[in-house]
Amino acid sequence: xxxxxxxxxxxEVGVFSxxxxxxxxxxxxxxxxxxxxxxxxxxxxxxxxxxxIAGTRIIGRLCAGNKNxxxxxxxxxxxxxxxxxxxxxxxxxxxxxxERLSALGNCISCNDxxxxxxxxxxxxxxxxxxDVLGVEVFRQTVAGNILVGSYCAFSNRGGLVHPxxxxxxxxxxxxxxQVPLVAGTVNRGSDVIAAGMIVNDWTAFCGSDTTATxxxxxxxxxxLREAQPSDIVQDMxxxxxxxxx
Amino acid sequence: xxxxxxxxxxxxxxxxxxxxxxGVRMAPNAANMCVRCLRSEVDITEGLQKxxxxxxCPECNCYLQPPRTWIKAELExxxxxxxCIKRLKNLNKVRLVHAEFIWTEPHSKRIxxxxxxxxxxxxxxxxxxxxxxxxxxxxxxxxxxxxxxxxPDQWVAAVQLRQHVSHRRTFFYLEQLILKHDAAxxxxxxxxxxxxxxxFFGNRSHAVKFVEFVGKVAPIRSRHDKQLVSHDSKSNxxxxxxxFSVELSPVCREDLICLPPRVAVSLGNLGPLVICTxxxxxxxxxxxxxxxxxxLDADQYWRSSFKPLLTSRQLIEYIVLDVEIISPEVxxxxxxxxxxxVQVARVSDFGKNDTIFSVKSHLGHLLSPGDYALxxxxxxxxxxxxxxxxYRGLVVPxxxxxxxxxxxxxxxxxxxxxxxxxxxxxxxxxxSRNRVEDEKKNTEYEEFLRDLEENPEMRFNISLYRNRDxxxxxxxxxxxxxxxxxxxEELLADLDLSENEDExxxxx
Numbered sequence: 001x002x003x004x005x006x007x008x009x010x011x012e013v014g015v016f017s018x019x020x021x022x023x024x025x026x027x028x029x030x031x032x033x034x035x036x037x038x039x040x041x042x043x044x045x046x047x048x049x050x051x052x053i054a055g056t057r058i059i060g061r062l063c064a065g066n067k068n069x070x071x072x073x074x075x076x077x078x079x080x081x082x083x084x085x086x087x088x089x090x091x092x093x094x095x096x097x098x099e100r101l102s103a104l105g106n107c108i109s110c111n112d113x114x115x116x117x118x119x120x121x122x123x124x125x126x127x128x129x130x131d132v133l134g135v136e137v138f139r140q141t142v143a144g145n146i147l148v149g150s151y152c153a154f155s156n157r158g159g160l161v162h163p164x165x166x167x168x169x170x171x172x173x174x175x176x177x178q179v180p181l182v183a184g185t186v187n188r189g190s191d192v193i194a195a196g197m198i199v200n201d202w203t204a205f206c207g208s209d210t211t212a213t214x215x216x217x218x219x220x221x222x223x224l225r226e227a228q229p230s231d232i233v234q235d236m237x238x239x240x241x242x243x244x245x
Numbered sequence: 246x247x248x249x250x251x252x253x254x255x256x257x258x259x260x261x262x263x264x265x266x267x268g269v270r271m272a273p274n275a276a277n278m279c280v281r282c283l284r285s286e287v288d289i290t291e292g293l294q295k296x297x298x299x300x301x302c303p304e305c306n307c308y309l310q311p312p313r314t315w316i317k318a319e320l321e322x323x324x325x326x327x328x329c330i331k332r333l334k335n336l337n338k339v340r341l342v343h344a345e346f347i348w349t350e351p352h353s354k355r356i357x358x359x360x361x362x363x364x365x366x367x368x369x370x371x372x373x374x375x376x377x378x379x380x381x382x383x384x385x386x387x388x389x390x391x392x393x394x395x396x397p398d399q400w401v402a403a404v405q406l407r408q409h410v411s412h413r414r415t416f417f418y419l420e421q422l423i424l425k426h427d428a429a430x431x432x433x434x435x436x437x438x439x440x441x442x443x444x445f446f447g448n449r450s451h452a453v454k455f456v457e458f459v460g461k462v463a464p465i466r467s468r469h470d471k472q473l474v475s476h477d478s479k480s481n482x483x484x485x486x487x488x489f490s491v492e493l494s495p496v497c498r499e500d501l502i503c504l505p506p507r508v509a510v511s512l513g514n515l516g517p518l519v520i521c522t523x524x525x526x527x528x529x530x531x532x533x534x535x536x537x538x539x540x541l542d543a544d545q546y547w548r549s550s551f552k553p554l555l556t557s558r559q560l561i562e563y564i565v566l567d568v569e570i571i572s573p574e575v576x577x578x579x580x581x582x583x584x585x586x587v588q589v590a591r592v593s594d595f596g597k598n599d600t601i602f603s604v605k606s607h608l609g610h611l612l613s614p615g616d617y618a619l620x621x622x623x624x625x626x627x628x629x630x631x632x633x634x635x636y637r638g639l640v641v642p643x644x645x646x647x648x649x650x651x652x653x654x655x656x657x658x659x660x661x662x663x664x665x666x667x668x669x670x671x672x673x674x675x676x677s678r679n680r681v682e683d684e685k686k687n688t689e690y691e692e693f694l695r696d697l698e699e700n701p702e703m704r705f706n707i708s709l710y711r712n713r714d715x716x717x718x719x720x721x722x723x724x725x726x727x728x729x730x731x732x733x734e735e736l737l738a739d740l741d742l743s744e745n746e747d748e749x750x751x752x753x
Contacts (some may be wrong), residue, residue: 094428104748163262165260166257166258166259166261167258167259167260168256168258168262169257183260183261183262183273184262185262185265185277188266189265189276189278190277190368190369193275196706211266212268213263213264214263214265217263
């Protein structure tokens, strides 16, 4: 089910939070409203951790992760690193990497099997990603934008990309990612998808400006209507390449 | 860059997304909303004027552009469209793409204009929208019309043209010049006065332009004055009436002049008796005995304003008895002259007595024995001129011939209409007091027309029109060997826009 919310009156929820199948990271806000909505949805299922990265609140754009691991930029302080290592489950490998492009959330977009990265990422970083997150790494662009982490959001069941993506690109990405993809918008026509929403296999959170049409598109492509938390134990992978056009 | 390197580029087809508001399938745009949703969301015509009041003068069909300009425009014309768009404020916030009129009933006093504007909205999408502006037309008389209504004869500037001679030849010629150059189009009224014509204008600059025009075609001396009519003490506006007094030189073509000693000396000892050959904005003088010529421009003339000794009224007819050419034909200032010794006798003397004069003449190339010539009779003339008397020891010839006369040949043509005619200025003429003056005017006009026939250079500045009533008779071709007449190529056909006649628009 997709939920609409705001972080301190701002609809870009993907900037202030990170959601995976194994855990959820939330920024420290002035009021507890943001945190409490996540708690409400996810409390018994996965840990919801309040944190900051490099002293900032834009944690969604600085880190990248899936259920296997979490990658942090080199600007993360030792205390934050320690805090995250303590709070997250043991099977999640928390790793701080040395990368010139430190906004890892903008550069890397991943689910539990595949990752798309910024074309200019270092070779060592790519190896690190493959190692820590346990994914296959592809260097790609989305609709001509190199910041793949901002302009697409995908889970193990589906994905949403920048609205100006051409049909050939959509086909290519879909083949790489092995999930159905659709081009659409979030937050009333905004094309920065990953900043406007966060998603995992059974739930999604969007900014409150998201219209009903956009919400229905999100729910249908990520297959949230019938999904239950218990489905995460099944490794679901669509064998059919299906893209919504 | 990849394309230039020859890399294979996959052709990109644009996909479609759902409009974020209404869910309809559409191509992605900058706002990611379908056009309808975008239009319902944003109104770019907000804040623009939809209703404007404009002022219109019913007399002269002009519209007011504040603060003071009145623009003449027809309904649904380009000028009116430009004017209407200029009256809209705030139109610089949007970009105007298209404007057109929507038809309204002319009596409704409403003008409707449909404008299409473009503006950038939301995330860089450009939206185009059209809307209608309604102009309510209110009637108000413009300043010039109200002034005319209040007092129809109200003139602001007057030009008084005067020439103190006893004939009106110059004014006939000037009238034709003015007609050809349309110098008096702005005149409110033209009135014929004693020794001249008065022109009345509504605007001082029109009068100034007219005075300058006259100054270019005749040697004039002018002065101007103004008279206060009204004064607004609050805004310090003064209304004046301006008067220009223009005096034309009394020297005309074919006049005999005795130059004052100073002038003669300054012109290089030009013989004191000279003939005036041409008057434009300078006076051309010719010494008939030495064939020397010179020019006096207006300033020079008015510094020593001499009057002519004898004018063309005093021309009498001579019959030429013998011609002996002294010097070959020369070309002076565009005209040909030849010095000759001529024996002439006055026509009034001819046959009655033996008075024969042997004189020198500059018309040797034209005259042959038996011809008639017109000239000044100095033998019998009684002149009353200070300059003439001041010359002591001046050898005065008995006669000075001026031009050849075609009087005999004219007898045959008398009464028959000419093949050409002239237009006239719309002048107010006072009722003539007696018949004598009328006759004098008619003979002068007739002489003027004859002058035109004889002188091609006079015709140069004038427009002649074909006379429709003229039918060339069959016998005409047998007459006139050398009778000067105006060739038909010089005539302009009068443009006649009436429905029952053909439109004859040939101009040669």
